[in-house]
Amino acid sequence: xxxxxxxxxxxxxxxxxxxxxxxxxxxxxxxxxxxxxxxxxxxxxxxxxxxxxxxxxxxxxxxxxxxxxxxxxxxxxxxxxxxxxxxxxxxxxxxxxxxxxxxxxxxxxxxxxxxxxxxxxxxxxxxxxxxxxxxxxxxxxxxxxxxxxxxxxxxxxxxxxxxxxxxxxxxxxxxxxxxxxxxxxxxxxxxxxxxxxxxxxxxxxxxxxxxxxxxxxxxxxxxxxxxxxxxxxxxxxxxxxxxxxxxxxxxxxxxxxxxxxxxxxxxxxxxxxxxxxxxxxxxxxxxxxxxxxxxxxxxxxxxxxxxxxxxxxxxxxxxxxxxxxxxxxxxxxxxxxxxxxxxxxxxxxxxxxxxxxxxxxxxxxxxxxxxxxxxxxxxxxxxxxxx
Amino acid sequence: xxxxxxxxxxxxxxxxxxxxxxxxxxxxxxxxxxxxxxxxxxxxxxxxxxxxxxxxxxxxxxxxxxxxxxxxxxxxxxxxxxxxxxxxxxxxxxxxxxxxxxxxxxxxxxxxxxxxxxxxxxxxxxxxxxxxxxxxxxxxxxxxxxxxxxxxxxxxxxxxxxxxxxxxxxxxxxxxxxxxxxxxxxxxxxxxxxxxxxxxxxxxxxxxxxxxxxxxxxxxxxxxxxxxxxxxxxxxxxxxxxx
Numbered sequence: 001x002x003x004x005x006x007x008x009x010x011x012x013x014x015x016x017x018x019x020x021x022x023x024x025x026x027x028x029x030x031x032x033x034x035x036x037x038x039x040x041x042x043x044x045x046x047x048x049x050x051x052x053x054x055x056x057x058x059x060x061x062x063x064x065x066x067x068x069x070x071x072x073x074x075x076x077x078x079x080x081x082x083x084x085x086x087x088x089x090x091x092x093x094x095x096x097x098x099x100x101x102x103x104x105x106x107x108x109x110x111x112x113x114x115x116x117x118x119x120x121x122x123x124x125x126x127x128x129x130x131x132x133x134x135x136x137x138x139x140x141x142x143x144x145x146x147x148x149x150x151x152x153x154x155x156x157x158x159x160x161x162x163x164x165x166x167x168x169x170x171x172x173x174x175x176x177x178x179x180x181x182x183x184x185x186x187x188x189x190x191x192x193x194x195x196x197x198x199x200x201x202x203x204x205x206x207x208x209x210x211x212x213x214x215x216x217x218x219x220x221x222x223x224x225x226x227x228x229x230x231x232x233x234x235x236x237x238x239x240x241x242x243x244x245x246x247x248x249x250x251x252x253x254x255x256x257x258x259x260x261x262x263x264x265x266x267x268x269x270x271x272x273x274x275x276x277x278x279x280x281x282x283x284x285x286x287x288x289x290x291x292x293x294x295x296x297x298x299x300x301x302x303x304x305x306x307x308x309x310x311x312x313x314x315x316x317x318x319x320x321x322x323x324x325x326x327x328x329x330x331x332x333x334x335x336x337x338x339x340x341x342x343x344x345x346x347x348x349x350x351x352x353x354x355x356x357x358x359x360x361x362x363x364x365x366x367x368x369x370x371x372x373x374x375x376x377x378x379x380x381x382x383x384x385x386x387x
Numbered sequence: 388x389x390x391x392x393x394x395x396x397x398x399x400x401x402x403x404x405x406x407x408x409x410x411x412x413x414x415x416x417x418x419x420x421x422x423x424x425x426x427x428x429x430x431x432x433x434x435x436x437x438x439x440x441x442x443x444x445x446x447x448x449x450x451x452x453x454x455x456x457x458x459x460x461x462x463x464x465x466x467x468x469x470x471x472x473x474x475x476x477x478x479x480x481x482x483x484x485x486x487x488x489x490x491x492x493x494x495x496x497x498x499x500x501x502x503x504x505x506x507x508x509x510x511x512x513x514x515x516x517x518x519x520x521x522x523x524x525x526x527x528x529x530x531x532x533x534x535x536x537x538x539x540x541x542x543x544x545x546x547x548x549x550x551x552x553x554x555x556x557x558x559x560x561x562x563x564x565x566x567x568x569x570x571x572x573x574x575x576x577x578x579x580x581x582x583x584x585x586x587x588x589x590x591x592x593x594x595x596x597x598x599x600x601x602x603x604x605x606x607x608x609x610x611x612x613x614x615x616x617x618x619x620x621x622x623x624x625x626x627x628x629x630x
Contacts, residue, residue: 183463
């Protein structure tokens with residue numbers, strides 16, 4: 001069976017993950033990011049070099065997204081990002097569409113940020129875990145205080161100034177009993193776009209509340225209930241996990257699905273010191289007994305393509321590809337999933353060359369199972385057309 | 388008389404409330420007898436710490452089969468009641484499709500929350516104007532009361548004793564449980580509760596009352612005085628409204 005990702009397939013760049021600073025003003029219990037207390041920030045000259053390297057690399061062959069991540073991006077002022085956008089335009093000779101994306105905890109949003117987001121048509125994601133009693137369980141300050149009130153102030157400011165945003169809610173074991181309460185929260189707060197992440201086993205987080213017995217079944221019940229609420233409700237809610245339902249109606253596409261995380265340099269991750277990696281963004285800053293760390297080089301010293309021949313890159317690439325082949329050979333969900341997320345495989349199973357994880361059991365297998373069940377129910381109850 | 392140990396109150400499993408029990412519970416001095424009826428004395432007060440300890444289940448967490456459990460209908464279902472069902476019931480309409488939809492959704496919600504809602508149960512609507520006193524009577528009602536939930540827009544309440552009370556124990560305190568819009572009480576077997584007075588209310592007090600019922604095997608098997616039955620199986624089997 002041929003490899004899904006032959007060695008010659010690198011890029012094109014789809015997602016450029018840049019860490020402006022590792023610092024975060026919150027201390028969420030499930031966060032995997034290391035160094036959240038570090039106030040280092042990417043120097044202007046390094047920022048310049050990053051964009052120079054990216055646009056000169058040959059990886060840019062079409063539209064891509066820059067996501068400011070791996071720390072709370074709003075800790076740095078809008079002027080930092082204004083400069084970054086200017087550099088993007090300076091080096092983007094081919095005028096390739098470049099989207100700017102921020103994932104924020106929303107506690108630092110003010111009028112200046114609202115103006116910035118609107119001016120630059122930013123794709124904004126806000127992290128909020130539902131009503132206060134769910135959100136404040138895990139999303140707390142370093143003093144242990146809840147953050148829900150501040151987050152909602154930020155959200156309402158965005159809404160008053162007509163800044164579009166989507167919400168990411170991290171589901172923990174406790175969340176699974178409250179789909180109705182989550183639904184009510186999104187409706188009452190007039191949130192239209194929702195995505196569910198799960199509490200993952202990554203980096204320093206060696207366990208998840210979702211590991212317990214019976215969780216997949218409860219997760220399925222949660223998704224099923226939430227699906228019914230969205231379908232039966234009047235509030236226009238776009239749920240990321242349900243977005244492929246319409247595509248499923250026409251059947252899964254032939255050939256393996258495209259997954260950014262498993263294609264070398266489809267995702268390029270750069271930390272605030274200029275160290276870069278590829279594959280899953282979650283690998284940025286993590287250490288490994290096998291690899292030391294997952295950095296492939298430094299922007300100050302190497303170009304991106306210069307590391308393609310390095311033993312480290314080729315070893316990681318081989319192992320990721322082997323894991324994908326294993327998934328293809330053994331997993332009935334491969335046509336839907338495409339081989340999983342390398343970071344989850346590594347942190348859960350200890351190797352990229354592995355298969356099933358908690359992450360894929362819940363976010364791929366269970367999601368697909370629930371959606372297929374809903375489609376079958378809808379088909380069963382559709383009136384039979386007259387002959 | 389002093390409050391004694393008996394029925395405990397707690398939050399139903401898989402439910403949440405931000406309202407402390409100390410703010411939600413009231414006790415009084417018992418009942419008086421007026422025109423042959425028992426009427427709660429109006430001297431409601433906050434429970435003492437010791438009384439609170441007697442009344443609350445461990446850590447405030449209730450068990451459906453043992454405690455009086457607080458639960459909450461999600462706001463989208465309470466709105467479904469007002470938007471689809473209320474007019475049908477409150478105008479005694481012959482068409483009950485909105486109400487049936489509402490009850491179907493309530494049972495689906497209860498099923499998800501793994502509440503011990505049995506396949507055969509009866510849903511009644513109790514709508515009372517402001518200024519109504521509490522009535523501790525049980526006229527013509529033999530079906531066990533399972534739960535009540537406040538569908539209105541104001542805080543409502545139910546009253547109950549936390550243990551069986553003999554006729555001569557007129558000064559044993561009643562317990563009043565305040566229920567915010569959407570909140571309800573789930574009652575274990577052997578427990579009786581009554582809707583509290585609506586003296587201080589400005590608008591209609593609307594309670595959904597759930598009792599053990601008899602499973603109707605077809606839509607034709609209706610007893611006189613009841614409105615149309617709903618499908619068999621694990622759906623509510625009959626509805627009626629009370630004034």
